Amino acid sequence: MRIAIFVTLLVVALPGALSAQIVRWTDDRGITHYSDGMESVPERFRANAEPLGIVNRPAAPGSERVILRPDGESFRFTPGRHIHVDVRINDSVSARLVLDTGAGQTMISPHILAAAGVPMSQGRTVKRRGIAEGVYVEAIRVPVQSLSIGRARVERIAVNAYDMGARDAEGLLGQDFLGHFNVVIDPEQGIVTLKPRR
16 A cells, blocks of 8 residues: 555656756657756657656746956867867856857857756757768757856856767857957867957
């Protein structure tokens, strides 16, 4: 009797508990999606959907705001290799991204964004050109309260949630962030400096 009552309570409580979590699921084409709660997953995919145990905190989109001290911000990299930078998301979670001056938009792994409280339910699916010619990928465009590298900070910015599958990085930092600054790269010294735009 006690077991039956427990199971009944569990079944009743479970949808509410899962609705606060990020859920990962795969569609018929093999594309991985991330959604807020099991209810947001199409019914035919729910059996294989996986709650990640991560709860979102709300974030409000709006017009971008840039903050940078007059002397700028510098960081080091290893010459001859990709430029990696540690980016702080919503002042709560750090991600290691590849600095890519040729990329129009920033891409960050969905699980990193979810851990920073980025509301995946406020996003929209977008198609972006991949590395190979004629190849497009699907990402979720989501609002982020802030991205910062030390004292260089952009608030109320939208980024793409997408898992690039890279071993050494959790995404890439594109021109939607970098375009707010004058980016100076010294390949001999291995130093990148972000300076205020005049």
